[in-house]
Amino acid sequence: MPISGSTGRRRTALAVAAAAALFGSMALPATAEAHGHGQDKPKYEDLQLLAINDLHGNLEPPAGSSGAVNEIDPATGKVVATPAGGVEYLATSLRDARKGHPNSVTVAAGDIIGASPLISGLFHDEPTIEAMNKIGLDVTSVGNHEFDEGSAELLRMQKGGCHPTDGCYEEGRTFEGAEFPYLAANVTNEKTGKPLLKPYWVKNVRGVKVGFIGVTLEGTPNIVTAAGVQGLKFGNEVETINKYTAELKRQGVNSVVALIHEGGLPASNVYNYDCGAGGSGISGPIVDIAKRLDPAVGAIVTGHTHNSYACMIPDPNGVPRSVTSAASFGRLYTEIDLKLDKRTGSIVRPSVTAANHIVRRDVAKAPDMTTLIDRYRQLSAPIANRAVGYITADINGRGSTDLEKPLGDLIADAQLAGLAPADKGGAQVAFMNPGGIRSDLVYKASGSEGDGVVTYGEAFTVQPFTNMMQVKTLTGAQLIQVLQQQVSGSNEAAPKILQISGNLAYTLDLNKAGAARVLVDSVRLNGAPVDPAASYRVAANEFLAGGGDGFPAFAAGTDKLVGASDLDLFNAYLSGHSTATAPIAPPVQNRIKVIGVGQDAS
Incomplete structure (x- = not known):
């Protein structure tokens, strides 16, 4: 060398x-x-x-x-x-x-x-x-x-x-x-x-x-x-x-x-x-x-x-x-x-x-870095500054210490909404990996767009991977395995709690160990118990659907349909569900009931 x-x-x-x-x-x-x-x-x-x-x-x-x-x-x-x-x-x-x-x-x-x-x-x-x-x-x-x-x-x-x-x-x-x-x-x-x-x-x-x-x-x-x-x-x-x-x-x-x-x-x-x-x-x-x-x-x-x-x-x-x-x-x-x-x-x-x-922000800015940022900011401005939605307050994702994150709820809802139509995959439930949420949606404007405005650049910062979405068929038993794999196997020591669409709910008991932390009898989809023998159409990004992050149950799914990217679905949901006069409020965190004290391991 x-x-x-x-x-x-x-x-x-x-x-x-x-x-x-x-x-x-x-x-x-x-x-x-x-x-x-x-x-x-x-x-x-x-x-x-x-x-x-x-x-x-x-x-x-x-x-x-x-x-x-x-x-x-x-x-x-x-x-x-x-x-x-x-x-x-x-x-x-x-x-x-x-x-x-x-x-x-x-x-x-x-x-x-x-x-x-x-x-x-x-x-x-x-x-x-x-x-x-x-x-x-x-x-x-x-x-x-x-x-x-x-x-x-x-x-x-x-x-x-x-x-x-x-x-x-x-x-x-x-x-x-x-x-x-x-x-x-x-x-x-x-x-x-x-x-x-x-x-x-x-x-x-x-x-x-x-x-x-x-x-x-x-x-x-x-x-x-x-x-x-x-x-x-x-x-x-x-x-x-x-x-x-x-x-x-x-x-x-x-x-x-x-x-x-x-x-x-x-x-x-x-x-x-x-x-x-x-x-x-x-x-x-x-x-x-x-x-x-x-x-x-x-x-x-x-x-x-x-x-x-x-x-x-x-x-x-x-x-x-x-x-x-x-x-x-x-x-x-x-x-x-x-x-x-x-x-x-x-x-x-x-x-x-x-x-x-x-790295405090009360020191002088380095002029060469300012020049570099200004150059790329100008090149990206036509895309970055376009408004895609409106919010009433901060919706925290990366910055949230909760196992169920407000922004995770919003992303999962966006994925389900975009992939639920029969010709888009017929999704019945959606999952989002917490590590894929890279930032927060912040109410206070960072530029000239105005408070509460979500720009394309801000949405991109939250979902920068542009992962393609997939819809697969899982049995009810496999769906429950997905929930259990959050807290067992390779994820037992450092749980990866998936963010879920609003029609799914369950209880997580952190006083227990391994897969037993998920109380199977508590799992409800659209208010009804999940039937282990039934089939369900499940949406997730290509990384998660391929078994990434320690979720092999996803990889066992069948009848795969590839949809739009996660970023496209997120932007479409923001645009279709908010206006300047009717902005989106942070979702209520009531999908995962947590018993015991846990550590955010996203």
Whole structure:
């Protein structure tokens, strides 16, 4: 793998006494012990890492609760929501953070693109790649959303070129691709076994080689449409990182940082939560991964769960190691400071410190980001600013902490309404996966459209995948299995509660375990019990209908009919069920009766 040149001016080596004070009980090399006899002092290089994850093309400040970060008000001690995010402010924050740090590397842990708002998604995320080039991103791992449009499109994001069907968006301008490497160490071609993209990248920091290994979660095929991952194999995160750590060490690269698009669930949603002693305050897949990674990995940057944390989780030897995540949508960045031993080439683990910082909107906007946003805003304006509906108040989706989300109800109702006609599939009930709801519908106008107006751009931000809808026949028994699979199988530890159309109702008892949490006798469709032997026409998007998100019962359906896209049905419902004088109110959340206390795991 290529090694980049070192940057910045040389810092003065630390004195032995200072190193001993800083590193406490850490054993010092023999040359350090002999310092008083004229031997050379040990030398260290400072390295600053600035990390982001799960940007999802949010160039403009995210709206509603998706654009806020929870922090503790020092005056009151209470948790408050602080507006955050927007690439104009992110660029300024990162550039300010680099000042005084001659050795600084900016990294990301995947999902930089995909599920993006219209200003980026309309142009297949070229604007976000251009923004990351300007912002100084040095390297990123792939995430599951980098595969939303398939591997060929991901390779175009890396290498550049005009879109194969849409072409170039401006005359005389060709998309140049990412100036930073995408890393996909555990993504290989099924036939050749070769990595789709580079597995790692090496940075030369004033003579010390630092390797960055990038992986996405092994379960990516379960949360991406089949077409997006066709022909690819996704390997185990731990096995892959340990394999390439060993390879890097054979090349003399003893400092390793892992960029992992997989994450954890912290006990607190405050942005700077530190997870407590030994990482006791965090759960989820990243905990097991971190505990099994080679101790030579000096720091772990994570993503995927959209949570924020700066934790110390023990490695296989029981030694604490930094594991971080910067929430999502560019609302935070993580600053990780570490020292490199110039003689051993390794990261001095006791030196590693990490903290999340809010991307506050009270700093100056970066002019180059403003120019980029204005350019794409102008190109998208004829589509983005068209009114498609009207609402009376915020209708929360992504920002809702409830298992049944108001916006989820609205989307499911829209899907049922559009697919109920006999010639459209004859749907009798509709299901929506919670992870597919990417934002909220916000009453307060973000532009000139006026309060309560829903624009095409806002609807696109909620439903950016443009998944095609399907209607299938399921037996009543299979329909009940769908409900049970929300809280059992692969979803037992982190339930995925489907959003349902208003004619379906049931009780969810979270005091029970597994499939028993769904009280079968409570399931009612149009007020009547579901007959296990009867047949029902069920609507869902192509991802869910194919068994994605851990719902194999959907894949067993028959008599498939492909309908319009989820976005088209959503827009049609908004247009057909609201006017300026008769707007839509947030749906009443009365479809799922919840017993016990649950965690929103969408």
